[in-house]
Amino acid sequence: MTGTLIADKLEELYKLGKRDEDIEPIVAYLGGKPFGRIEDGDTVIFCCRRGEREIQLTEAFVMEDFEKFRVKRFKDLEFVTLVKYDERFKNVKVAFDFPPLKNTLSEVISQNDLKQLHMAESEKYAHVTFFFNGRRRTPFPNETDVLVESPSFEDLSKIPELSIYELVEVLTTEIKRKEYDFILVNFANADVIGHLPDMEPKVECVKHLSKALERAVKTALSNDYAVLITADHGLIELGMKSLNPPVPNLGHTTNPVPFFLILPDDKIAFKKSGRISNVAPTVLKLMGLEKPDEMIESLLLEKPTRSYRVILIIMDGWGIGPKDERNPIYIAKPKFWCELIEKYEHGELSASGEDVGLLKGRPGNSEAGHMNLGAGRVVIQDEVIIERSLKEGTFAERKVFVEAFKRVLRKNKKLHLISMLSTKSSHGTIDYPIALVEKAKSMGIKDIFIHVIFNRHGVENMKASELLRILSEKVERYEGVYIVTGVGRKWALDRDKRYDRTKIAYNALVYGKGIKVSVDRNSSR
Known part of the structure; x- marks a missing residue:
């Protein structure tokens, strides 16, 4: 099986200290030539949801004016995506098309001819724009979006502050x-730092955030802004799953997130529990604006004495964790954060599972978090609808997929599936290519080539090499199905305009550039 050969190569790379997400492309070669590359006339299905990290690689395949690096100009390539990645992709077919939400917080503010500013580092720019605005890529009237570049430094453990001080410098200028x-x-x-295995950068990260938060909050209050502080999901508050034996936590949590509401001149009673979707109607009430019918209730227990300008600070990945040495926040005891806890009333909001439209028990994520924060209602997430279709057996029966398979048969060309190698990633799971392979084979498609993207190391509770063997066993039992490419998410799913990374993934998929693994056709048996 070709998948097991790539898994063997992964095991060799682990011994050299390589991590799954950083693995440069591993490419199957047959008879000394790249095997299973994407060619003109083929059909490609990008089996990833979410959309923001998939844009750059998709651009390289489908945008006629793409000039970030040299690409092959396909004349007859069909490209299908699981969900809509970008309105610019006019020639891309979408299997699950989720329309933008109506009457989000940003839209209501815009409808009232008020000005708004959305800011983030490049790491989270899509979240304060596309996701917060309910899957809308263009700003609303009177909305200004500001991006502060995240560091391009390879080892982020050395710079846990990222660009927080540059961001706060711009923020405080705009507040004034x-x-x-x-x-x-x-x-x-x-x-960002919470996904790293070592505790020291996590503790330092917390200290930097507290300092930045202090400057932002004090500047906002002194300039007559009401301040709301919350988070989109938990992560940093659980640096270690256990201390003895030491097991680092690398994934998001189901913990609640904090909520502060601080007025510059008054106090106001508010509920101490709820969902993060309660935040948007709370903002509108503080601004003196009517909430739309789609939104749930605010957290306020009384009417404000006047209307306010409002700043909403999202501490991405900052949950409420255990009060022990597993928690970097507990270890750091950051001065200003501790002052907030002691001085101001605060609550806890649910940011995971069904309370943010995810599957029951599922940890929260930045996409669901920002969408719920901006929508002011529980938004059923893509994964729930897609998972439901898998259970009902309708996933691979969707018209877009069936028509794509018919095209492959008609042209007698190849089918390519690009998939996340995961059982639980917010970008997708191996269940998608498994279902598509079964349907495609039942329709008589001869050659199917699978290209997998490795997730963050350790997040899956198993290595990519182990997951790859599982996927191989499921799909390569069919004649003519080959797993031919494996590449770390660092290269395939960059979202920070680092097209030099995207180029590496593209060149592997199209030209076969990468770490070579020699196979033969019998390897898939």
Whole structure:
């Protein structure tokens, strides 16, 4: 099986200290030539949902004016995506098309001719724009979006502050101008650094965030802004799953997230529990605006004495964790954060599972978190609808997939499936290619080539090599099905305009550039 040969190569790379997400492309070669590459006339199905990390690689295949690096100009390539990645992709067919949400917080503010500012590092720019605005890629009227570049440094453990101080410098300047009625800002550090295995950078990250938060909050209050502080999901608050034996936590949690509501001149009673979707109607009530019928109730227990400008600070990945040495926040005891806890009333909001439209018991994520925060209602997430279709047996029966398979048969060309190698990633799971292979084979398609993307190391509770063997066993039992490419998400799913990374993934898929693994056709038996 070709998949097991790639898994063997992965095991060799682990011994050299390589991590799944950083693995450069591993490419199958047959008779000294790249095997199973994407060619003109073929059909490609990108089996990943979410959309923001998939854009750059998709651009390289489908945008006629793409010039970030040299690409092959396909004349007859069919490209299908699981969900809609970008409105610009006019020639891409979409299997599950989820329309933008109506009457989100940003839209209501815009409808009232008020100005708003959305800010984030590049790591989280899509979240304060596309996801917060309910799957809308273009800003609303009177909305200004500001991106502060995240560091391009390879080892982020050395710079746990990321670009937080540059972000806060721009933020405080804009606050003092008092031009915006609503400001949304995302502090990305806890989610980015929280995925690392070592505790020291996590503790340092918490300290930096507390310092940045202090400057932002004090500047906002002194300039007559109401301040709301919360998070989109938990992560940083559980640095270690256990201390003895030491087991680092690398994944998001189901923990609740904090909620602070601080007025510059008054106090106001608010509920101490709820969902993060309660935040948007709370913002509108503070601004003196009517909430739309689609939104749930606010957290306020009384009417504000006046209307306010509002700043919403999202501490990305900052949950409420155990009060022990597993928690970097507990270890750091950050000065300003501790002052907030002691001085101001605060609550806890649910940010996971069914409370944010995910599957029951599922940890929260940045996409669901920001969408719920901006929508002011529980938004059923893509994964729930797709998972339901898998259980009902309708996933691979969708018209877009069936028509794509018919095209492959008609043209007598190849079918390619690009998939996340995961059992639980918010980008997708191996269940998608498994279902598509079964349907395609039942329709008589001869050659199917699978290209997998390795997830973050350790997140899956098993290595990519182990998952690859599982997938291989499921799909390569069929004649003519080959797993021919494996590549770390660092290269295939960059979202920060680092097209030099995207180029590496593209060149593997199209030209076969990468770490060679020699196979023969009998390897798939």
